[in-house]
Amino acid sequence: MQIRICGLGLALMLAISSPGWGAADGNVPPNKYETAFQRLKTLVGEWQEEDEPRRQVTYHLTGNGSALVEEFRGRPTMVSVYHMDGEALRLTHFCNAGNQPRMMASSYNPASDALKFDFVDVTSLSSPTAYHTRKLEVIFQDEDHVQLRFNGRKKGVDVPGEVSLIRRR
Amino acid sequence: MRSNLSKRIAIMVVMACVAMSAYAAESAESNSYDAALEQLKTLVGEWDVKDSPSSVTYHLTGNGTTLVEEFRGRRGMASVYHMDNGNLMLTHYCSAGNQPRMRAVAYDPAEGSVKFDFIDVTNLSEPSAYHTRELEILFQDKDHVQLRFIGQEEGEEVAVAHSLVRQE
Numbered sequence: 001m002q003i004r005i006c007g008l009g010l011a012l013m014l015a016i017s018s019p020g021w022g023a024a025d026g027n028v029p030p031n032k033y034e035t036a037f038q039r040l041k042t043l044v045g046e047w048q049e050e051d052e053p054r055r056q057v058t059y060h061l062t063g064n065g066s067a068l069v070e071e072f073r074g075r076p077t078m079v080s081v082y083h084m085d086g087e088a089l090r091l092t093h094f095c096n097a098g099n100q101p102r103m104m105a106s107s108y109n110p111a112s113d114a115l116k117f118d119f120v121d122v123t124s125l126s127s128p129t130a131y132h133t134r135k136l137e138v139i140f141q142d143e144d145h146v147q148l149r150f151n152g153r154k155k156g157v158d159v160p161g162e163v164s165l166i167r168r169r
Numbered sequence: 170m171r172s173n174l175s176k177r178i179a180i181m182v183v184m185a186c187v188a189m190s191a192y193a194a195e196s197a198e199s200n201s202y203d204a205a206l207e208q209l210k211t212l213v214g215e216w217d218v219k220d221s222p223s224s225v226t227y228h229l230t231g232n233g234t235t236l237v238e239e240f241r242g243r244r245g246m247a248s249v250y251h252m253d254n255g256n257l258m259l260t261h262y263c264s265a266g267n268q269p270r271m272r273a274v275a276y277d278p279a280e281g282s283v284k285f286d287f288i289d290v291t292n293l294s295e296p297s298a299y300h301t302r303e304l305e306i307l308f309q310d311k312d313h314v315q316l317r318f319i320g321q322e323e324g325e326e327v328a329v330a331h332s333l334v335r336q337e
Contacts, residue, residue: 061245062239062240062245062246062247062262063244063245063246063247063262063263063264063265063266063268064244064245064246064264064265064266065245066262066263066264066266066267067247067262067268069247069262071230072230076232077229077230077231077232077233078230078231078232079230079231079235079237079249081247081249081260081262083262083268083291083292084292085268085292086292090291092249092260094230094234094235094237094249094251095231096230096231096232096234097231097232098231098232098234100231100235100251123251123253123254123258124234124251124252124253124254125254126254
């Protein structure tokens with residue numbers, strides 16, 4: 001009898017924890033990168049660099065809401081476009097260095113609200129040692145503050161950089 | 170002996186000519202697509218879409234290396250054009266929710282047309298789902314341009330053309 005109750009309990013636990021749980025009513029929980037993409041979409045609006053208010057950044061949606069465009073205006077000008085690819089979250093960075101690295105999200109921690117992207121490939125690289133961005137971390141500090149930490153590489157040496165953005169009201 | 174030497178020299182000259190003409194052809198093709206991007210950059214500005222409430226903006230980013238084309242309207246879509254070591258590429262952020270990349274395969278400066286063909290696509294929900302595979306841009310004059318998209322859905326071709334008129 002005790003074994004039967006344990007067996008039933010185990011079966012129930014497995015059923016609840018299986019990926020299909022909740023799918024019957026269509027409420028499938030989104031994968032973590034879909035959640036991360038939704039978090040990125042909360043950036044839509046006008047921003048400026050904390051240390052340099054003349055450098056402005058806009059976030060807006062395109063592709064029927066499927067792609068988020070991040071645009072640095074002023075100097076330097078550059079654009080990144082974030083979108084899903086199946087269950088993966090990708091970005092292409094149209095860099096002011098004149099090349100276009102593509103990256104894929106490699107971790108998202110909702111508790112620390114930090115999202116990391118790693119290098120996939122790059123177009124228009126003038127030489128293998130030319131500067132190109134290889135990593136990006138997006139740290140959501142609160143609804144009006146976000147930090148972007150880039151890590152590039154030039155001649156085999158890491159080149160870190162960061163930008164703190166504050167929402168314009 | 171002298172005849173052998175002459176033959177060798179003749180072969181070397183022919184090989185050098187072949188290599189030079191191949192290099193020249195490749196270089197001309199690269200320059201041709203550089204010229205195509207320069208012509209695309211002349212689109213920078215605001216445009217209306219004929220017979221549609223949508224509007225289109227073109228602007229440069231990436232320190233002038235990249236042209237962003239943005240359809241604003243109900244669903245919105247964008248394409249980003251840039252060079253890739255002699256090739257001219259675009260990524261199309263489609264209102265269908267996928268992102269095909271295309272490469273220029275022909276540029277005719279006399280006719281004012283540039284044609285792009287499919288390379289690959291991200292976020293395609295299934296192989297038969299709609300996605301754009303070709304784009305032809307026809308520069309009619311400095312204030313008129315036509316974009317002809319050819320997509321594919323369930324194996325069938327789907328053609329859509331947009332005529333743009335520069336805003337005054």
